Amino acid sequence: MEAEPDALEAMTDFLYIIPVGLIQFRMDGAILLANPLAVQLLLPLIPNNDFTDAFSALAPLVPDLARRVQAFIPTAGLVLDHLRCDAGTSAEPRTLSLTVHRTHGGLNLAVLEDVTRLAGQERQLEADRLRFRAIFEHVRDYAIFTVDVQGRIDGWNPSLRRFGGWSAADVVGKPFDLFFPPEHHHPAELNELLSLTTRIGSAEIEGWRFREDGTVFWANSVVTALPDSDGAVRGFVVVSRDMTVRKRMEEDLRRLATTDPLTGAFNRRSGLARLTEALLPGAASPAVIMLDVDHFKSINDKHGHAMGDLVLCSIVVACRLLLGEGVPVVRWGGEEFLFILPGTGIEAARATGERIRTTLAATPVEAASGEIRVTVSLGLAMAMPGEAPEALINRADAALYVAKRGGRNRVELAPEA
């Protein structure tokens, strides 16, 4: 029975351009049928252009194909399943994938695919995977991890252990704000960070973070959105760096710049800055107290400068204990101290001044040579609306002068200007 000539030609044409190589061969290797792509892929590899025997034609890919075909007993099934073969000639290096099916009647069908590009992509992916693994496993002082769109950690790697002692069970599947100590952290912070990162691609935060053992460290974290092929964000990569050493250095520098090295009180410059801030419109009017140690020169003369220094330090320690963190203690100069009392009334301010005076008078300074009793004089001034810091301090100074003139160991209130 003869097919229509046109139909036969169409089928021939169709078979010619099938983009995988096909070879039908007998158990002894004799090739019965093959398509052009099989020839295109194999003939450059065959020394003598002999395309009659499948075992020799495919030998450059699988040298022992005859043995493998003949060892395959079933009458149908897969003899080889997508075996990857480097079939490179120096002119055209290629990776081919070979599948051999046992079909009916003791025949075999070899299917050849040119997977050179796919293999190249796979090699690139594998190289990237190894590179990223090397980064994850060998970076020091960094943690690198990925999170899903909700901020849940979606994989563990060794950098998390080195970074904070975290194990996979501790962190995988949990939102990464588990690293954030609650007292420094707003519950919405994570969502805000992720939505910001989604909008602008990348964001940076710094803050204290937990280690697994509950201790904290200061971390800088850069969060970068990971887009999928449609450009939609499918997760984030977080790169965190332990900056504790730098943070401590910054704090040391700030402390050195703002405090008096002898007593640890704020220095004059930072005291003035705090007072300027307290006098800004809108805040409740503060009061200031200027304190001067009575007969300080004679303490130095009688007991030495080391004793004088000890007296100054003792005053700062005692006042801090008495007043708490809300009242900055400023070493204004020499044996003069300034206290900035936030928005209290005149009676409360006067009572605070009295408590400073009586507490210091009742607390002798312990020294090798015995106890020294020290008294102080205080000038109190209530800030008036719009008053400049210098004017307020001048009034407190004037009140202090009145206290000294009045016999020391007392508090005087400055009249309004």
Add this chain to the structure above:
Amino acid sequence: MSISLAEPQAIGLLSAMSDAELDTLPFGVVAMSSDGVVVAYNRAESDLSRLTSARVVGRHFFRDVAPCTNNFMIARRFETEAELDATLDYVFTLRMAPTPVRLRMLRSATAPLMYLLVERRRPGGS
């Protein structure tokens, strides 16, 4: 006028032939433009491949008609050698049966078309 596959002046003679004259030749002739598109496909070649000239003309030969030639042994040479006259023993899968053939590849700056000449050979013989 009859010439053989090995004719020294082949490209000049072929360039001067009409399609009807190409049909009288005893070996297959594929004439292509310089970018590989089939311009003429003679009767002997049609008989070998069982593809008519009408089906093949206008298509890219190496990619869309005879993928078995689309490698460095044949297609790359046509693409990269401005002057080409080489003879090669090869295998075509004519109607899916591996068939030993002798090929002659012709390209010259003096001729407008490039030619692939095809003739059956006896297996192992010359």
